[in-house]
Amino acid sequence: MKLFKLSAVALFSALSIVSCTKDETVENVSLGAYENGFLVLNEGGNKSGTVTYISNDLGTIKKDIYGAENNGDVIGKYAQNIFYNANTAYIVAGGSNQVVVVDKNTFKTKTKITKDFVAPRYGVVVGDKAYVTNANTYSYANPATGNTDDYVAVINTTTNSVEKKIDLGITADRILAYNNTLYITEPYNSTKLVIVDLKDNSVDKSLEIGSGTNSMEIKNGILYMLNDNGLVSVNLSNNQLTTTVLGKDFAGAKNLDIEGDAFFFTVGTKAFRGNIVNRSVDTKEIFNYTSTSQYGAAYGFKVVGGNIFIADGGDFASEGKIFVYSTSGNLIKEIGTGIGPNGFY
Known part of the structure; x- marks a missing residue:
């Protein structure tokens, strides 16, 4: 423990x-x-x-x-x-x-x-x-x-x-910011990465990235995304695009989360790990949890501090659950939350 x-x-x-x-002073005062x-x-x-x-x-x-x-x-x-x-x-x-x-x-x-x-x-x-x-x-x-x-x-x-x-x-959905610029994607009706320049609050350009972009994260000046094409990255200094096809075994990959040199994602009820540096993926899942949810399997996902947190939406009418796993695949705890848990903060 x-x-x-x-x-x-x-x-x-x-x-x-x-x-x-970095300028804040940490004090032992309850907030x-x-x-x-x-x-x-x-x-x-x-x-x-x-x-x-x-x-x-x-x-x-x-x-x-x-x-x-x-x-x-x-x-x-x-x-x-x-x-x-x-x-x-x-x-x-x-x-x-x-x-x-x-x-x-x-x-x-x-x-x-x-x-x-x-x-x-x-x-x-x-x-x-x-x-x-x-x-x-x-x-x-x-x-x-x-x-x-x-x-x-x-x-x-x-x-x-x-x-x-x-x-x-x-269309617009997910949004991230980097160097006074917004990056926007949408998974259902767009194949573009929309880039908004905050100097004048206007669309600067859009890049063709493929359909189904469901999650994204910026690390070391590179924007990484998961979509129907696989793992897509954009170097934000020059907008150079790189796509790594994950293969048919990873169709429907979503919930990208990067921790150090590892990236994690889900396919259905399975969680996987890859290496973000050489863009390789372990073919064996970390775990495969049980879900009866028609639309809410792996509805939320977060990897932090050596643990994997996964949310299950259930029937979206009664209480959903979250599951806490170690990154080696051991179930640590199951917790009831509320209707349709979808994110960790």
Whole structure:
């Protein structure tokens, strides 16, 4: 257990690194009830999404901490993503067209941003601005413009209000930032990597990367993505594209997560590991967990501190679960969370 506790502490440090800078002084002062642990976002389906808190040692589990800390208030439908700005957390509720702003350590509400969002998806912070992708209308409901009306809402993090929109002219979902530039992908109706220059808040260019881009991560100036073509990377200094075909045994690969020189991903209920340097993949899975979910197998995934966290959506009507494995494939713990767990923070 001692080794696992060390890994759990590393987990929290890694999940929280986005809120720390080299100029900050670390003091042994409690910032709130949810400081020493990690969060699981539960989508919630037609009911409101919730957030589950789990302590670093996996011993303390608190469900719906947002409701508990805010007199039974709700986040909104289809909770999609959490992103951070220092000690502030932004929770995207796509089905309610709003972003809920809370203190990340106490989970007390700061405000709700309820204007200028239409089907918001993912967000990222650059400087004093937050950028949230919006799917807007969908092509099945609006064939004429459903694939061209997506945009990025720009939030002023001082006033917590949307101050402008960046029209993309293409579908948008995942978003990352690097060197004052946004990188945007969408898995269902786009084969492009959209690049937005924040100097003038406009689309600079788009690169053909292939269909089905479902996850992405930046490491050492290189953007790595998983899609139908395999492992795709873009050198962000010159936009040079490299594609490594993973092979038919890895069709449907998703949930890319990079740890050191290793990259991890899932295919169905199996978790795999590869080497990001030589772009090789171990053909033997790390583990294969059991799921009865029609649409929610490996619905969320995170690898931190020597442990693999995998979320299972279940039937999206009752409580889902997360499973904690070691990177050698041993099951450490199974934990009930909320409806449709989809991410770890």
